[in-house]
Amino acid sequence: MIVTGTSDWHGPFKQGKGSLSTTTGTLRDAAYTYASRFDGAAGAIPEELLATGHAGCFNHALANISDHHDLTVDYVHTSVALTMATDDHGPSIAGIHLTVEAKVPGASQEKFAEIAEGARAWCAFSKALSVPITMNATLAA
Numbered sequence: 042m043i044v045t046g047t048s049d050w051h052g053p054f055k056q057g058k059g060s061l062s063t064t065t066g067t068l069r070d071a072a073y074t075y076a077s078r079f080d081g082a083a084g085a086i087p088e089e090l091l092a093t094g095h096a097g098c099f100n101h102a103l104a105n106i107s108d109h110h111d112l113t114v115d116y117v118h119t120s121v122a123l124t125m126a127t128d129d130h131g132p133s134i135a136g137i138h139l140t141v142e143a144k145v146p147g148a149s150q151e152k153f154a155e156i157a158e159g160a161r162a163w164c165a166f167s168k169a170l171s172v173p174i175t176m177n178a179t180l181a182a
Contacts, residue, residue: 044064044065048061060072061085061090071084071085072084072085073086079132088123091134092121092122092123093121096121096139098164098166099160099164102159102165103141104117105160106156106159110148112145112146113146114143115145115146116144117144118142119139120139120140122140123136
């Protein structure tokens with residue numbers, strides 16, 4: 042399965058504007074700017090979408106690993122704090138912190154910590170943050 046997100050950008054780095062969309066229509070032409078990404082202005086933040094996706098992926102992985110331990114998740118709430126920074130090449134992601142609260146009947150704190158660590162390490166978003174990124178780049182005429 043391949044899922045696709047798209048973005049358009051018009052103008053210079055600080056004065057331009059862009060949009061973010063998903064092919065499923067979940068997100069359609071969400072506006073973003075330099076100010077929305079870095080200054081707290083209204084608009085989308087691409088990194089916020091990564092954090093939200095990571096939370097959803099983690100929750101699903103936690104439910105899956107719990108099932109493999111014959112445990113059923115009643116609920117899990119995950120907040121992902123993505124720290125944005127600047128490095129020698131410009132904007133960067135300095136770190137990601139997950140805060141998890143769950144109700145898993147029959148799980149001890151130790152078993153839950155083991156399951157949560159498995160979900161942290163093996164959810165698709167966690168793994169994706171270390172995969173090679175390939176690219177095709179074409180200059181339009």
